[in-house]
Amino acid sequence: MAAASWLSIASATRIYKPTSPPKLPPSRLSNISMPLSHPCPVSALRRKRVFSTKAQVQVQEAVQGGKQKEIERRLYVGNIPRTSTNEELAKIFGECGNVEKAEVMYDKYTKRSRRFAFVTMSTVEDAQAAIEKMNGTEIGGRVIKVNITEKPLDVSGLNRLTEEAEFIDSPYKVYVGNLAKAVTTETLKKKFAEKGNVLDAKVTRIPETGKSGGYGFVSFSSEADVEAAISAFNNVVLEGKPMRVNVT
Numbered sequence: 001m002a003a004a005s006w007l008s009i010a011s012a013t014r015i016y017k018p019t020s021p022p023k024l025p026p027s028r029l030s031n032i033s034m035p036l037s038h039p040c041p042v043s044a045l046r047r048k049r050v051f052s053t054k055a056q057v058q059v060q061e062a063v064q065g066g067k068q069k070e071i072e073r074r075l076y077v078g079n080i081p082r083t084s085t086n087e088e089l090a091k092i093f094g095e096c097g098n099v100e101k102a103e104v105m106y107d108k109y110t111k112r113s114r115r116f117a118f119v120t121m122s123t124v125e126d127a128q129a130a131i132e133k134m135n136g137t138e139i140g141g142r143v144i145k146v147n148i149t150e151k152p153l154d155v156s157g158l159n160r161l162t163e164e165a166e167f168i169d170s171p172y173k174v175y176v177g178n179l180a181k182a183v184t185t186e187t188l189k190k191k192f193a194e195k196g197n198v199l200d201a202k203v204t205r206i207p208e209t210g211k212s213g214g215y216g217f218v219s220f221s222s223e224a225d226v227e228a229a230i231s232a233f234n235n236v237v238l239e240g241k242p243m244r245v246n247v248t
Contacts, residue, residue, distance in 0.1 A: 073100075073127045075119045076147055080104070081140035082113040093119045096133050097126025107204065110175060110248065114213070116206075168200035170219035172226045175248045177215040179203065180239035185216070187239070192218045195232040196225030217248065 077089065090102040104117040121127040127148065135146040176188065189201035199221055204213040220226050226247060234245040 069124070070120065072124045072148065073121045074148070075121065075127055075130060076116065076145070077119055077134075078116040078145040079142050080113070080115055080117055080144055081142055082115060084113065084117065084139060086117075089117055089119055092139065093121070093130050093134065096121070096130035098122035110215075114206075167202045167217075168219055170199050170221070172220040172223055173248050174218050174220075174226055174229050174245050175215065176218060176233075177244035178241055179212060179214050179216055179243065180241040181212045181214075182239045183212065183216075188216050188218060191238060192229055192233065195228045197221045198225075 075093075077093075080089070084104055086102045086104055089104065090099045093099050093102065098121065100120045100122050102117060102119045105114045106112065107114055119130070121130060131146050131148070134144065136143060138144070174192075179188070183203060185201055185203045188203055189198055192198050192201060197220060199219040201216060201218045203216040205211060206213055218229065220229065230245050230247070233243055235242045237243075
């Protein structure tokens with residue numbers, strides 16, 4: 001009886017045996033398995049970002065190189081006659097090489113030439129040839145100065161640029177010509193404030209040297225102040241020279 005019970009228990013008990021995974025044909029196995037040499041997606045993304053960054057750096061370097069190249073080809077041409085034009089300068093400098101652009105600088109208030117220009121040559125070699133051939137020569141009876149425009153900008157230069165940028169313009173404004181070299185913006189402003197409500201004043205300066213251009217502007221708050229300034233200061237001597245005062 002005991003033996004029969006033991007057999008009954010044994011037959012009713014299921015013994016667990018781990019089963020092996022099903023074996024697949026080699027063809028199917030190669031389709032679903034990943035070779036160890038397969039690139040990691042994260043690594044591929046990192047490499048892509050590195051390549052993208054390198055490309056951006058190369059583009060930036062190319063742009064900066066192009067700008068630097070242009071600076072080396074851009075010439076400052078000073079002391080030119082007021083009658084000189086872009087076309088005339090392009091023709092003159094064209095004798096030294098290929099001219100890309102010639103641009104005479106004009107005063108934004110008086111529209112008169114500021115007696116200097118910029119000429120961009122096609123190559124650095126053409127620019128150097130133009131300097132050697134044209135610097136110290138005459139145009140319209142004036143000895144011109146020709147050199148590369150690339151120069152370090154000192155603090156005084158920055159101050160002059162800031163001063164011009166901050167000038168308070170007004171429709172009520174006078175042009176003041178024949179100014180002595182010693183006249184400063186503050187001198188001009190203080191002088192004209194004697195006869196009217198001055199908003200601002202400015203003595204125009206030559207960018208390359210910082211020296212006075214010999215003229216300036218004074219802005220007022222009303223037409224009456226303009227008339228009073230012209231009446232009071234035209235032909236009046238300031239720092240040893242008689243000023244010419246008229247409307248712009």
